[in-house]
Amino acid sequence: MIRAIAWDFDGVLNRCVEDGRFLWAENFERDTGQSLAGFQRAIFGEGFREVIEGREDLADRVRGWCEAVGHAPGAEALIDYWFKRDDNPDEEMQVLLARLKADGMAQVIATNNEARRAAYIREQTDWMLRVDGLFCSGELGLGKPEAGFFQAVSEALSVPPAECLFVDDTLANVQAARTLGWQAFHFTPETRGRLAAVIAGEDASPGG
Structure with a gap:
């Protein structure tokens, strides 16, 4: 789940x-x-x-x-x-996040970005209309794939790692999340088409 x-x-x-x-x-x-x-x-x-x-x-x-x-x-x-x-939102992902938000799914952005870029994302894009928060390495003082980054996100969500899905295009980050007990999906041009089914529980493949 x-x-x-x-x-x-x-x-x-x-x-x-x-x-x-x-x-x-x-x-x-x-x-x-x-x-x-x-x-x-x-x-x-x-x-x-x-x-x-x-x-x-x-x-x-x-x-x-x-x-x-x-x-x-x-x-x-x-x-x-x-x-x-550098602000080029993926329209397909915008639609998916909006649908998930309407369904009540808790969602956050978890990014290796410094604080100025995080502020830009919060204040000058509409991503925050689709998610519940943004966690960035520049504010946490550590980044992916460090365990502390994932722990901070999981604790803020108040959801056990086993019930959280982490989606990233960097395999090392995906592997780190899995090691910490998260569900994780390696997002690539080849796997992205399966993502919605994975979220819905219709595809057990973790991707990548």
Whole structure:
């Protein structure tokens, strides 16, 4: 029996990659006049886990890059540009979550995102109309696949792990959830068609 679902965000609810391309980055060089590869090295390189888990502010890292390359609009403008272009909701998943909410299913977002992105999701998208809460690594101080992340979500839901379904596109996270007693579904282009049936108890396959 599934009483609650914890949804990964990027790659499950949000379409962030297509054919191996990050959608937000498609026109980065045209729009900013800066090197995409240079930006990615500076932001996602060494120590980015510190950002993801809230020990470093994303804005400080972006600000350092802006100053280094002379990007006049500044960090806040660039982060706003990035987040808006990274907002690509999966319409099929929107419909599924709305239906599950109408049926009374408890649902939360459980994401490895830093606090600024989590605030964007809460305040500038309509995902919070479909879920009961959002848990992010940047606010919890630890992320998937660490056991503490899953424990925090399970305790907040007040539902035993065995009655929670975790849905993620990263296999290591799915495996970690299963180790902790969760039901878990590995969300991929090949498995996504079975997800609704798994939730309904019509398909016993965990996916992936």
